[in-house]
Amino acid sequence: RSASRGVPAVAVTASAGAHLSLDSSRQPSTGRSTSAASAASSAGVVDEELLRYAQWISSQAGLAGGLDQKLSALSRRTAAEFQRVTRDRTEHSKRLVALEELCSTRLEAAVRQATASEVAQMRAHFEDRLERELGRVSEALEGLARHMDSGSEELRHWRREADSRLQHADSRLQNATRDLEQLSTWRGELTSWRSDVDGKLSSQAWSACSTTGCPSARTSVLSQKSSCDDDAIAAAEARWETALRRERKAASDRLSASCAEITGHLNDLREELLEQRSSVKRCAEQLRASKQEAHRAQEMRDSWLEEQITGLGSAFAVQLEDKIQSVRAEVRAQAAAAAPPAAAEGARRPPAVRKPPWLKMYNPNLTPEGAEKYKEVRATIKQTGLATVCQEARCPNAGECWSSGTATVMIMGDTCTRGCRFCSVATSRTPPPPDPDEPQKVAHAVEKWGLDYIVLTMVDRDDLPDQGAAHVAATVRNLKTRDPSLRVETLVGDFQGRLELVEQLADSGMDVYAHNIETVERLQRTVRDRRAGYEQSLSVLRHAKVYRPSLVTKSSIMLGLGETEEEVHQALRDLRDVGVEIVTFGQYLQPTKRHMKVTRYVDPSEFEDWRRAGEAL
Numbered sequence: 001r002s003a004s005r006g007v008p009a010v011a012v013t014a015s016a017g018a019h020l021s022l023d024s025s026r027q028p029s030t031g032r033s034t035s036a037a038s039a040a041s042s043a044g045v046v047d048e049e050l051l052r053y054a055q056w057i058s059s060q061a062g063l064a065g066g067l068d069q070k071l072s073a074l075s076r077r078t079a080a081e082f083q084r085v086t087r088d089r090t091e092h093s094k095r096l097v098a099l100e101e102l103c104s105t106r107l108e109a110a111v112r113q114a115t116a117s118e119v120a121q122m123r124a125h126f127e128d129r130l131e132r133e134l135g136r137v138s139e140a141l142e143g144l145a146r147h148m149d150s151g152s153e154e155l156r157h158w159r160r161e162a163d164s165r166l167q168h169a170d171s172r173l174q175n176a177t178r179d180l181e182q183l184s185t186w187r188g189e190l191t192s193w194r195s196d197v198d199g200k201l202s203s204q205a206w207s208a209c210s211t212t213g214c215p216s217a218r219t220s221v222l223s224q225k226s227s228c229d230d231d232a233i234a235a236a237e238a239r240w241e242t243a244l245r246r247e248r249k250a251a252s253d254r255l256s257a258s259c260a261e262i263t264g265h266l267n268d269l270r271e272e273l274l275e276q277r278s279s280v281k282r283c284a285e286q287l288r289a290s291k292q293e294a295h296r297a298q299e300m301r302d303s304w305l306e307e308q309i310t311g312l313g314s315a316f317a318v319q320l321e322d323k324i325q326s327v328r329a330e331v332r333a334q335a336a337a338a339a340p341p342a343a344a345e346g347a348r349r350p351p352a353v354r355k356p357p358w359l360k361m362y363n364p365n366l367t368p369e370g371a372e373k374y375k376e377v378r379a380t381i382k383q384t385g386l387a388t389v390c391q392e393a394r395c396p397n398a399g400e401c402w403s404s405g406t407a408t409v410m411i412m413g414d415t416c417t418r419g420c421r422f423c424s425v426a427t428s429r430t431p432p433p434p435d436p437d438e439p440q441k442v443a444h445a446v447e448k449w450g451l452d453y454i455v456l457t458m459v460d461r462d463d464l465p466d467q468g469a470a471h472v473a474a475t476v477r478n479l480k481t482r483d484p485s486l487r488v489e490t491l492v493g494d495f496q497g498r499l500e501l502v503e504q505l506a507d508s509g510m511d512v513y514a515h516n517i518e519t520v521e522r523l524q525r526t527v528r529d530r531r532a533g534y535e536q537s538l539s540v541l542r543h544a545k546v547y548r549p550s551l552v553t554k555s556s557i558m559l560g561l562g563e564t565e566e567e568v569h570q571a572l573r574d575l576r577d578v579g580v581e582i583v584t585f586g587q588y589l590q591p592t593k594r595h596m597k598v599t600r601y602v603d604p605s606e607f608e609d610w611r612r613a614g615e616a617l
Helices: 009-024 029-212 215-338 339-348 368-384 398-403 440-447 469-482 499-506 521-527 534-547 567-577 604-616
Strands: 410-411 452-459 487-491 511-516 552-559 584-585
Touching: 029 215, 368 398, 368 440, 410 440, 410 469, 410 534, 440 469, 469 487, 469 499, 499 534, 499 552, 511 534, 521 567, 534 552, 534 567, 552 567, 584 604
Parallel strands: 410 452, 452 487, 487 511, 511 552, 552 584
Antiparallel strands: none
């Protein structure tokens, strides 16, 4: 042990020799004088070695003092260096913030500078094209107006002509009526004349009979009178009947000709009107096509501009992020190199929040019945190609639901147009179109499972004109048609606040209208997509209840995102104010590392407290 500390080995040897000499003094008295001499010499050597050892210890003490001074100086330099590193870190942080602000400013300036000329060029191009389209539409409208004016003028002309010809026909008909009245008058006069002739002949016959006194003369006169009268009357009646028929035929011919001419003119007018209507329809279709083309051109321009700006911004953002990461890595490296070991050990990241034991579930498929039901549900989902929120959102309770024979069906595909930070459903600006056969597939799957309650949810489809409301309504109607006793709950989006789409969905026959506000008002922008909003969700729930009071309205809140107790109470009061009847609470679980982190795990007793708070409202 002494040799390892730098003590000379000779001292140890001398000491050992001294001990041996002392031990040898215990030998018999025959060599006592020799032993005394050797002991004296050994004692002298030991004294010298002890003196040398004392000198070495004093020199080592001086060396230790120098080392203490050096350690003190080193500690002072280390503390000063640590303070300098701390100041440098603060300065680097300030420079980093300033760099980020400068980069953001330069990004905006670069985007404006890079896209200003292109935007101006594209805007001029599309404005020129739009002006040409509008000019063509204006010319078409002017031509249509002129054509309609000429057609209206021609129609008025033909209407005046038809009115004049109808008046002429009416005058002819009145003349024919007057002729018929004249003929009737003449017939009356003829009848009266005949009566007069009969009277005169009768008086002549009686006078002749009275003069001659012969009955035969009377008979002869009467017979002559009768034959003459009958022949004259017959001839007159024949003449008048012929004249009457002639006049009637002429009047009928004139009336038929006038009617035929008027009918022909009316047919011509009808054909002209049909041609005018067809021309108007063609012009309207051309106008509609021009408007659609102009709208498509506008959309193409906006889409191109957005893509250009997004591409430039993304590229510059990537470069900026790389620069920021390199600066941060350099700062961290400098700080780690300059920091003392104790400070480096204390700079470790805090441990992640571990899941509590009550979130660890047993496998419900251990029972044979649960396993068979699980396999049946999974096979049906695979055969029909349906998407479920259990799979897309990576729900940890999927086994429990599937083993009981139920699943939450997610319609309109597995890709959403929004990107909320808590959700693991895939996102895209242009997802595939909805499957038109999906309502029948959902009804078939539900019928096969034998359910009496089904929950339908949907992805947000901001790319569709109606946000997918018609597809969801068709699915609900199909389910209700197959089984009117089936209760249907729909967990739908906010449809960008368009209340007419909420009414369309409420008329589909569902039983429960559900829409989740997800979190408290303060965390909406942090948790949800920028197109969603707290007030927008409340307005959707309010309108659904006002429009159809028989609907049960429902919403849900996640806990563990950083909310406070008072904020949750306020959210409950807001939901109650808009007529929501059912509110569910859930523990947020982080799907992947790129999603929001869990701030805390809520104890089950706290959920019971929230149940009592909700029922108290």
